[in-house]
Amino acid sequence: MKGTVQGPLKELISWVEDIKYKNGSSAAALYIIKDNQVLLEHYSGRHFHGKDASNITEQSQFNVASARKSYLGLAVAYALHDKYISSLDDPITHYFPEFDKDLYNGTTVRHLVTHSHGLDIDENGYIFRKFEPGTKWEYCNVGVDIVTKLIHRLYGKGFPQLLNERVFTPLGFSETGWRTEPDENLVPIIDRIDKPALPGLGTSLDGTEKNLFVSPKEFALWGQLHVQKGKMNGRQIVPSKVIETATSIQNVSYSDSSLPENGLFWYVQDITRKKSELGERVPAGSYQIVGVTGPTILIIPAYNVVVAKMYNKRYNYGGDHYLYYLREFSNKVADLFS
Incomplete structure (x- = not known):
């Protein structure tokens, strides 16, 4: 609409729009699908701060930053389905025998895809252990990087190529891709409003960089593929079991009940959890993923709703209290349809 x-x-x-203004984003978009029908399309702002910047349109593609993990998560679910990975509980050293056995001892694929691996990296690129795997939760891109390499090792190709063959091409996606060249439809990233915008481009198409750009429509359709268990336009594009694996809770139980639950990188709602991105009024079974530049894909199966929200400002609004605003958004969406 x-x-x-x-x-x-x-x-x-x-x-x-208020958050866009407060955070200094130059652009915003909101795309909602309800019961397989487009309920709302909203585009506002410009590609960057400046009088010569192009207006945001339905063709504009935003860098989705860490929300790309939802795409990587589907690749992991495919690897399980294709028997390249026998179990999420496989030790990661089974696939990377060259890894330091002491450092990675007890670390499984499950730990990597649920942010419970306990690994971190210092300014010199040295990976070290902060806590024992499975005992806590902490977001760190070390796990994402290892899983990205894992898919390439298993398939002999990067996960973007895998998804292009199995998902994007069958769906006719043309506004989703890892970008290495400038294009008028690509929305730059605002780091500081008093500085030139950053292109957000990468040097590779293999998924090792944060250079995935997606239009609001195709971001929402990505969510719609999930809420419909892999079926689009009457065709089963992705096996339903692959979708279910990616979007159901996969982490081990934590002693700290405030920690969020994860599917394959997705935040998944079961009960209200203080440190989750999902608000307390969002129904159980919902799931969401967010990028540092503001892109959000929220899926509420109980209401058959998919919401794609886009910004282009690094970092999410709210500083140390950013979770409050992420939760507030999901609560407002839930209230619309409850």
Whole structure:
């Protein structure tokens, strides 16, 4: 739906626009699918701060930053389905025998895809252990990097190529891809509003860099593929079991009940958890993923709703309290359809 919007949807747009302004983002988009129908399309702002910047349109593609992990998670689910990985509980050293046995002892694929591996990296690129695997939760890209290498080792190709063959091409996606060359439709990243915008491009197409750009529509359709268990336009594009594996809770139980639950990188709702990105009014079974530049894909199967929200400002609004605003957004969406 384009044009005049009234009522609760208008209030949600106002909230999105308010955060855009407060955080210094130059761009915003909001795309909602409900019951397999487009309920809302909203595009605002410019590709960067400046009078010569292009307006945001439905063709604009945003760098989705860490939200690319949802794509990597599907590749892991495929590797399980294809028997390249026998179990999420396989030790990672089974696939990387060259890894330091002492450092990686007890670390499994499950730990890597649920942010419970306990590994970190210092400014010199040295990987070290912060806590024993499976005992705590902490976001760290070390796990993402290892899983990216794992898929390449298993398939002999990067996960972007795997997904292009199995998902993007069958769906006709043309506005989703790891970009290495400038294009007028690519939205730059605002680091500081008083500095030139960053292109967000990479040097490789293999998924090792954060150079995935997606249009709001195809970001929402990515979510729609999940809520429909891999089926689109009457065709089973992705096996339903692959989707279920990626989006169901996969982490071990933590002694700290405030820690978030994860599927294959997705944040998954079971009960309300203080450190989760999902608000307390979001139904169980919902899942979400967010990037540092603001892109959010929220899926609420109980309401058959998919919401794609886009910004282009590093970092998510709120400073140390950023979780409050992520949770507030998901609560506002849940309230719309409850």
